[in-house]
Amino acid sequence: MNAQQLDLTTSALAQVLTFRQPADVVLSSFFRRERKLGVRDRQEIAETVFATIRHLQKIQQMLPKPHNKPRRAALAALVLGRGLSVHAVETLCDTDEKDWLVELKAHKSEFASTLTTAAELPQWMIECLQQQDWDDEQIVAYGRSVMQSAPLDVRVNTLKGKRDKILAALQAEGLRAEATPYSPWGIRFPDKPALNRHPLFLDGVMEVQDEGSQLLALLTGVKRGQIAVDFCAGAGGKTLAMGAMMAGSGRLYALDVAEKRLANLKPRMVRAGLTNIHPQRIDNEHDARIARLKAKADCVLVDAPCSGLGTLRRNPDLKYRQNSDNVAALQQQQQSILQAASALVRLGGRLVYATCSILEAENQQQLNDFLAANNGWHIEPVNTLLKSHTLSSMHSDYLQLSTSEHHTDGFFAAVLTRIK
Ligand SMILES: C[S@@+](CC[C@H](N)C(=O)[O-])C[C@H]1O[C@@H](n2cnc3c(N)ncnc32)[C@H](O)[C@@H]1O
Numbered sequence: 001m002n003a004q005q006l007d008l009t010t011s012a013l014a015q016v017l018t019f020r021q022p023a024d025v026v027l028s029s030f031f032r033r034e035r036k037l038g039v040r041d042r043q044e045i046a047e048t049v050f051a052t053i054r055h056l057q058k059i060q061q062m063l064p065k066p067h068n069k070p071r072r073a074a075l076a077a078l079v080l081g082r083g084l085s086v087h088a089v090e091t092l093c094d095t096d097e098k099d100w101l102v103e104l105k106a107h108k109s110e111f112a113s114t115l116t117t118a119a120e121l122p123q124w125m126i127e128c129l130q131q132q133d134w135d136d137e138q139i140v141a142y143g144r145s146v147m148q149s150a151p152l153d154v155r156v157n158t159l160k161g162k163r164d165k166i167l168a169a170l171q172a173e174g175l176r177a178e179a180t181p182y183s184p185w186g187i188r189f190p191d192k193p194a195l196n197r198h199p200l201f202l203d204g205v206m207e208v209q210d211e212g213s214q215l216l217a218l219l220t221g222v223k224r225g226q227i228a229v230d231f232c233a234g235a236g237g238k239t240l241a242m243g244a245m246m247a248g249s250g251r252l253y254a255l256d257v258a259e260k261r262l263a264n265l266k267p268r269m270v271r272a273g274l275t276n277i278h279p280q281r282i283d284n285e286h287d288a289r290i291a292r293l294k295a296k297a298d299c300v301l302v303d304a305p306c307s308g309l310g311t312l313r314r315n316p317d318l319k320y321r322q323n324s325d326n327v328a329a330l331q332q333q334q335q336s337i338l339q340a341a342s343a344l345v346r347l348g349g350r351l352v353y354a355t356c357s358i359l360e361a362e363n364q365q366q367l368n369d370f371l372a373a374n375n376g377w378h379i380e381p382v383n384t385l386l387k388s389h390t391l392s393s394m395h396s397d398y399l400q401l402s403t404s405e406h407h408t409d410g411f412f413a414a415v416l417t418r419i420k
Pocket residue numbers: 213231232233234235236237238239255256257258261282283284285303304305306337
């Protein structure tokens with residue numbers, strides 16, 4: 001990092017560290033303003049900003065209000081998160097800053113023995129995890145697993161290609177790529193190459209999608225000719241996978257309250273060659289426009305709005321943007337959506353409830369509350385459903401993917417069948 005890059009990182013951090021907006025949104029608008037920056041500059045700045053967020057618990061021990069001292073926070077991130085020695089950043093620092101970095105490094109063993117700094121998780125999250133009986137070891141293992149950035153996973157569109165062939169073609173181009181261990185459609189790129197101009201992406205043969213997210217679509221078990229609903233479709237990551245499972249036939253309703261997100265689905269549908277998807281904006285989960293689907297759907301996926309705490313590899317700022325009050329509000333919304341969405345499932349049909357959260361309050365507890373209030377549902381144990389997909393080691397009724405064990409985002413899913 002050079003002096004100019006450090007100054008720019010400092011300006012970006014002054015805004016990012018208030019956590020009023022998502023870090024990636026702040027950075028995108030920052031880079032739009034700083035048009036003249038080259039690719040290397042952007043990379044340096046973005047990596048240092050994210051390293052600061054990932055190591056913020058340690059930085060806060062020395063700088064209680066880091067957004068007021070963003071330059072110090074950036075220097076700390078270079079040393080704690082980007083593997084540079086104090087000596088290597090010396091030319092960027094004045095004497096006070098250098099002494100401060102030396103002091104920061106001297107706290108290493110204290111950082112390792114304190115839960116918040118060892119796990120790099122804020123106190124409110126640690127309390128939530130302790131309430132669900134996680135011990136310190138589990139909390140630290142989880143915290144560490146989400147300190148790394150995620151690899152790039154793509155899903156091969158089975159309407160347009162076979163994974164083995166696509167994988168071989170990508171490897172022949174010299175890309176480091178491997179088949180994902182659990183999803184039958186996934187390819188993982190550990191080096192995260194930019195693929196958005198790759199012909200296979202432009203032709204809709206592959207879509208960027210975390211392996212965990214692919215598994216949620218797989219759990220819907222949706223088939224050709226069926227009626228399916230993706231109740232919280234967003235920009236359609238799972239919708240597209242479900243559409244391909246249906247081989248482009250039947251009807252797949254993609255519902256969401258956010259017009260902008262659904263608008264992003266439309267070009268992706270075209271690229272994927274899927275004509276069976278019907279995007280529909282709804283006002284809320286009680287929207288009268290969905291009444292006609294009552295008890296009609298073979299399958300309904302509820303990929304509920306959630307805290308997103310399973311995606312901290314990609315969005316490390318979420319742990320500072322969320323809090324327990326937000327989680328409580330989300331819980332109410334999740335239960336209300338689950339209840340409304342369940343009414344669309346036909347007798348014998350399937351309801352999949354999913355989140356990208358690791359909090360039981362958003363996961364198992366939601367299912368328990370739903371089952372306590374509604375008769376006529378049977379839990380389909382996930383380990384039986386995914387048996388053929390090498391996840392059979394999972395012992396629970398529910399899917400709980402963890403970054404430390406499965407190297408995916410932290411997804412939860414439960415599958416219910418309507419029996420009455
Ligand atoms: C976890 S995201 C969905 C991600 C998406 N399924 C995907 O795979 O890309 C949750 C979505 O729920 C939507 N949402 C929030 N409240 C809703 C409601 N009452 N009914 C339907 N969708 C809602 C949000 O706009 C958001 O797009």
